[in-house]
Amino acid sequence: MAVTAQQIAELTGVSRGTVDRALHNRGRVRPEVAARIRQVADELGYRPNPIGQALVKTPRDFRLGVILQSAETPTMQIVCAGVHHAAEELRASGVELILREVTGLDTELVLEAIEELVGLGIQGLAIAPSTESEIRHCIDDLHEHNIPVVTLNSDVPGSKRLCFIGMDNYRGGQTAAGLMCQLLPDGSKVLPLAGHLNNTAHNNRLNGFFDALRQETDYHMTLLPFQPCFDRDDYAYEITQHVLRAEPDLAGIYVASNGQQGVCQAVEEMGRKRLVKVIAFDLNEPNLRLLQQDSLSCVLDQEAFEQGYRAPYLLYEHLMHQKKPVQSLIYTDIAIRTKYNSDLAVPVSNTGH
Amino acid sequence: MAVTAQQIAELTGVSRGTVDRALHNRGRVRPEVAARIRQVADELGYRPNPIGQALVKTPRDFRLGVILQSAETPTMQIVCAGVHHAAEELRASGVELILREVTGLDTELVLEAIEELVGLGIQGLAIAPSTESEIRHCIDDLHEHNIPVVTLNSDVPGSKRLCFIGMDNYRGGQTAAGLMCQLLPDGSKVLPLAGHLNNTAHNNRLNGFFDALRQETDYHMTLLPFQPCFDRDDYAYEITQHVLRAEPDLAGIYVASNGQQGVCQAVEEMGRKRLVKVIAFDLNEPNLRLLQQDSLSCVLDQEAFEQGYRAPYLLYEHLMHQKKPVQSLIYTDIAIRTKYNSDLAVPVSNTGH
DNA sequence: TTGAAAGCGATACCAC
DNA sequence: GTGGTATCGCTTTCAA
Numbered sequence: 001m002a003v004t005a006q007q008i009a010e011l012t013g014v015s016r017g018t019v020d021r022a023l024h025n026r027g028r029v030r031p032e033v034a035a036r037i038r039q040v041a042d043e044l045g046y047r048p049n050p051i052g053q054a055l056v057k058t059p060r061d062f063r064l065g066v067i068l069q070s071a072e073t074p075t076m077q078i079v080c081a082g083v084h085h086a087a088e089e090l091r092a093s094g095v096e097l098i099l100r101e102v103t104g105l106d107t108e109l110v111l112e113a114i115e116e117l118v119g120l121g122i123q124g125l126a127i128a129p130s131t132e133s134e135i136r137h138c139i140d141d142l143h144e145h146n147i148p149v150v151t152l153n154s155d156v157p158g159s160k161r162l163c164f165i166g167m168d169n170y171r172g173g174q175t176a177a178g179l180m181c182q183l184l185p186d187g188s189k190v191l192p193l194a195g196h197l198n199n200t201a202h203n204n205r206l207n208g209f210f211d212a213l214r215q216e217t218d219y220h221m222t223l224l225p226f227q228p229c230f231d232r233d234d235y236a237y238e239i240t241q242h243v244l245r246a247e248p249d250l251a252g253i254y255v256a257s258n259g260q261q262g263v264c265q266a267v268e269e270m271g272r273k274r275l276v277k278v279i280a281f282d283l284n285e286p287n288l289r290l291l292q293q294d295s296l297s298c299v300l301d302q303e304a305f306e307q308g309y310r311a312p313y314l315l316y317e318h319l320m321h322q323k324k325p326v327q328s329l330i331y332t333d334i335a336i337r338t339k340y341n342s343d344l345a346v347p348v349s350n351t352g353h
Numbered sequence: 354m355a356v357t358a359q360q361i362a363e364l365t366g367v368s369r370g371t372v373d374r375a376l377h378n379r380g381r382v383r384p385e386v387a388a389r390i391r392q393v394a395d396e397l398g399y400r401p402n403p404i405g406q407a408l409v410k411t412p413r414d415f416r417l418g419v420i421l422q423s424a425e426t427p428t429m430q431i432v433c434a435g436v437h438h439a440a441e442e443l444r445a446s447g448v449e450l451i452l453r454e455v456t457g458l459d460t461e462l463v464l465e466a467i468e469e470l471v472g473l474g475i476q477g478l479a480i481a482p483s484t485e486s487e488i489r490h491c492i493d494d495l496h497e498h499n500i501p502v503v504t505l506n507s508d509v510p511g512s513k514r515l516c517f518i519g520m521d522n523y524r525g526g527q528t529a530a531g532l533m534c535q536l537l538p539d540g541s542k543v544l545p546l547a548g549h550l551n552n553t554a555h556n557n558r559l560n561g562f563f564d565a566l567r568q569e570t571d572y573h574m575t576l577l578p579f580q581p582c583f584d585r586d587d588y589a590y591e592i593t594q595h596v597l598r599a600e601p602d603l604a605g606i607y608v609a610s611n612g613q614q615g616v617c618q619a620v621e622e623m624g625r626k627r628l629v630k631v632i633a634f635d636l637n638e639p640n641l642r643l644l645q646q647d648s649l650s651c652v653l654d655q656e657a658f659e660q661g662y663r664a665p666y667l668l669y670e671h672l673m674h675q676k677k678p679v680q681s682l683i684y685t686d687i688a689i690r691t692k693y694n695s696d697l698a699v700p701v702s703n704t705g706h
Numbered sequence: 707t708t709g710a711a712a713g714c715g716a717t718a719c720c721a722c
Numbered sequence: 723g724t725g726g727t728a729t730c731g732c733t734t735t736c737a738a
Contacts, residue, residue, distance in 0.1 A: 001411075001414060001447050005731070005733095017735095029707065050446060052731030058715095182691070340524065340565065368724070371723080374723090383724090408716075409718085710736090711734100712735080
């Protein structure tokens with residue numbers, strides 16, 4: 001058994017209460033006594049038992065909120081599953097996790113959801129916003145009211161959020177570039193596809209891609225001018241078809257946004273499946289199918305389930321054990337998925353929580 | 354706040370003790386009363402608070418043992434780091450984790466370590482054995498004595514272990530085959546390298562590789578006869594050099610065992626770096642270097658840190674909350690690592706535990 | 707400045 | 723069969 005506060009109390013000849021106040025700097029303890037207590041605690045390597053702490057510190061109304069914007073998308077549904085998993089675990093420990101799924105891009109709905117959750121008395125908020133700017137002020141506001149905020153999936157840089165958990169899109173782009181170089185012969189032609197031009201995530205994916213290609217001096221890809229497809233499969237289809245006609249020797253397509261289904265359809269219809277290597281993002285239902293039918297060479301996944309699962313726990317640990325996240329940017333693994341190592345089964349933690 | 358046993362007691366007009374006995378089928382409660390209690394608990398969705406349970410159920414001498422064989426290898430050192438991380442967390446919760454690192458393949462030392470740990474009074478054991486057969490009897494013995502055993506990294510099939518956590522080597526082999534097909538032009542020559550002929554893990558990696566290649570009917574790799582290098586870099590070096598001379602158009606090497614450093618050295622010395630694609634296993638210090646200098650195309654990683662971290666928790670959850678592992682074979686992710694998505698930084702959980 | 711005591715939720719033991 | 727009570731480790735009143 002690890003050393004307890006009681007033992008320290010006995011060794012120093014004071015009461016548990018005094019030990020507690022001394023070790024947590026709550027004041028009201030004579031300095032020399034406090035010093036002695038700290039010294040003994042140090043020597044014995046005392047660490048407060050988190051189980052005891054949790055038991056006494058869990059308030060009768062421990063509520064956390066989660067808001068997911070664009071909740072209807074396949075990837076967000078995976079995030080959602082992660083949230084549910086956390087909710088179930090936390091519920092047993094006396095924490096209520098309230099989830100609000102917001103469909104689409106309407107910022108107004110998000111602000112309403114925040115207000116609603118605050119009204120319900122949440123002590124912390126995890127939020128996956130589609131746009132940053134309008135939400136920033138709101139996050140800072142919550143911070144002022146001592147409601148910590150964690151962003152997930154998409155960040156709000158510059159805000160007073162506790163931390164962000166999600167993908168390092170720049171590195172994702174680099175990884176895609178590295179794969180392209182490995183998959184294609186030297187000097188191949190590659191088409192980069194983006195979504196909206198002002199989407200930070202997509203831009204980072206593009207920049208990482210371009211930068212890494214430049215640095216890979218042993219390979220010399222010919223980059224076609226990049227095309228915005230606005231996350232739409234029909235546009236992506238048109239673009240792909242058009243480019244394939246104009247550039248019959250096109251060897252690779254890098255899809256930094258959505259639209260991969262349109263791309264794959266066009267590639268297949270022109271009989272170039274497997275000859276044109278397509279790399280896209282996110283392992284979800286539709287992409288898994290595309291992988292399995294060899295339409296996609298591989299997919300770069302951002303571990304959406306883990307994002308949804310861990311974000312509430314980051315809040316919980318912060319509120320319960322004053323544990324600050326290790327970094328303010330927590331990047332999930334960039335998982336390279338092929339049809340052989342892909343699986344949509346729920347990853348189970350089994351680590352106590 | 355979630356519903357507590359106390360509330361159920363009040364609603365059913367009995368005491369907390371009776372509720373506890375009824376819900377856990379400990380007997381000594383009138384059937385009708387028990388039924389009523391269970392019904393109310395059901396309606397309210399009662400789940401015993403694991404924090405309360407943990408507090409009262411943690412015995413004064415909660416000790417778990419971990420034994421790692423071949424602990425001197427780079428990958429086992431990563432497993433080891435995971436164990437240490439779990440040990441630190443568990444220590445705070447009143448659990449002592451005792452680690453014994455066994456160098457080399459000597460089974461006798463492992464048996465001694467087991468005996469020592471049992472002598473120290475461990476309530477559960479996690480073990481990463483290098484060989485199965487001699488350990489099987491011992492595991493079954495521990496099981497008889499109510500000491501659950503979890504195998505990690507390498508399994509002991511047929512034993513009475515609670516579960517195994519580690520890599521699905523067959524699937525790893527398949528994944529490697531899939532990558533080879535993507536990386537190499539149709540009809541390329543590939544050399545498969547194995548370690549010891551009787552190493553189950555390596556054999557599974559080979560079988561998965563062969564099977565997947567056979568099924569990839571759109572590609573037609575020419576497989577050279579596979580060579581055993583006994584996990585030694587010097588042998589691997591010789592073999593690679595020899596084959597490269599005999600087969601100047603060799604395009605890929607699949608290293609199912611250790612020896613990748615020898616392989617890469619030979620490839621480089623013959624000026625074929627980047628032209629011959631080399632795929633190996635395990636992301637560790639030396640392999641990370643080989644990735645970074647483009648000697649390895651990619652590595653299939655088995656998440657060694659997670660194995661070491663989760664194995665003790667599987668025991669803890671089993672003993673503390675009667676939680677059986679979800680499956681008896683818990684496969685860690687098959688992570689495809691290139692120089693761009695590799696990192697030896699410790700993955701931190703932050704999920705409470 | 708300090709100690710004593712209550713209480714968080716669940717379990718186990720001991721009376722009845 | 724059942725209820726009361728002590729206990730786990732810690733925090734937080736409330737008295738002194």
